[in-house]
Amino acid sequence: MTEILCVTHKYPPHIGGMERQSYELIKGLEKYYTVHKIAYEDNENKLLWFQSLKSKIQQKLKEHPGIKLIHLNDGSMGAACLWLQKYTHVPVLVTYHGLDITFPLDLYQHKIISRLTAYDGAICVSDSTRQECLDRGFREESTFTVRNGVDHSIADRSFDARIVDKLKEKQGVDVAGKNVLVTIGRSVKRKGFSWFIKNVMPLLPENVVFLMIGSLKQEMPVAEKVLSSLSSTMHNKIQLMLGVESDSQDILEQLALHPNVHHLGNVPYTDLLDLTAMSDLFVMPNIVVPGDIEGFGLVALEASMCGTFVLASELKGITDAVIDGHNGYLLPSGKAQAWADKIIELFNDKPRLRQLSQQGREYTRTHYSWEIMAEGYREVFDRFM
Template structure:
């Protein structure tokens, strides 16, 4: 059974009273980059816009004032924002010290960091929030299930939750396969474009000499940049001369970075490693690209739960090439907004690149469809499903 968003027309819901307090606890928040940080920030913004009295507990930002005018309170905690023990302890101490306030409020744990802290805090009867909400992204489900004590504790936490959300149909199925207790209280809350996202109607001139293939993401084995580099070397010789591959992102995985550099040095196509870019420069790079590609894989217990970057690429009018894996099919529709390839099928991946390099009309068709596709994802819909709807929409 899948619990999905109801797409039928419904009458507007009454506004939420301003007195309804919502504490959002997170280890990933602005100015941190990444899908989970964006998800948490945008859910907080949308909750605030829909009438919640929001307070976010987030990692410190080096004592610097935030460069964003938040419409809600942000309490910066003395932690770096990881899932290591010191961060869990810091979150736990804050919860205990503020337990009286939290008892009268709703508490939302939008990612694995605070969920891990709450696994143990729930054993103390002194802390019970009025309502508890959880969101799962993918990889953490496998990690919790792998250890018996985490598995038992998460089942208890799920039982106490008012409602739970998953960011994709894949994550939803994964959650129910490991923790079926969540079945009757889980909804979908997919990612959407950032509220400050600035797209463009400008598209690169199609008769440009070079076809620019762009990838944006952490330099990490799960993101699969190495597959693209290897695949481009298998293109016909006439296409190799026509292609440029641009990589945006940085990483801490030194072995993988050395592998990428070795592949770049051996590459028969032009490769530009652009590093981490600010939003203005990234927008310029998107505008110069012809194709977006990110061939994610499952790496150990790390999986692609959704992939917000695919939506961003589609919003810029770029056709997408990706692996048909994890939550990617929720963001990329095969033969409509991009081309999905089974992981490990080298020939299919080569052919996908050939098709989009040689067929500008296909690039245009998929790119234009992508612009329309991303508009279906909205943060207010996700907030509505998680916090406001009394009924669950259950479909076979």
């Protein structure tokens, strides 16, 4: 089989959407190619890993002279490997996820992006991300969209109803007889979590409970305290670069004011799936944050596979995952009354909501899979070999 090299710094055992996408992509590509891999793992300092990356790639190319294509799994990998453009005649393709194109640092936008366009090809996880690339000078004929997939086994697993008792025992949260909303993600501004608590929850009936799953810093980190002394513009840019949980403090303030809102922190993956399946609606209330976009909406697909209907903001890459009227409804970002009205409407008609949830799961199963994603990459790769 044709040999290719995949290079990624997002890979298990680290947990996250990009890590899962990278793992599933490499596994899927192994059906079509002999795949050589360079991936960051737990036992290395990440800075040292990046410093040694050039020698790692050079060594891999020396050991396997038959490699016909190199794939870099995000824009930061592309920036770190610009030297490849002069080092090898092997085609190099880069995947872009959103923020790795829109990151609002002048040096990055004006100096780095123009060099990223010189790679042989670009693969974007959504049409929105592709358009961001085209707006920055990427060539239309070599810039493609291949959407992320989702694990179908999520839909086939048995839901453990004991999660309701476990939630009460371990977290002190009683959802019996309640209408339950759930969301998943890091506490960053673009996710819209604090906005939702502050603006939508007061418009909902008292029997609605909102569960949040993901990391949440209980205290402001030292680095964040230092950043807070900078101008708001520079503060926001550095937050994006470092992946700071920029919404944590606002969420904590809102939690103290709303007894029906509970942040569960990080939970085991099986519990996460059971909590999602147990909930009535999954919400993804993203808001507009300049320079920061949701490149896709993998958590929405996973919620849909759990059999939970999705409400999401009609923004950027989210619309490539949530297809209005099929596996969810798209709502106007930042419009609290529209969100509240739709939630109340669905909670008032549970038979319809159950039907929508089932239809949504089948739509997602049919249109999204890791196999479909890997096949999309194969079709693009074969254009260059």
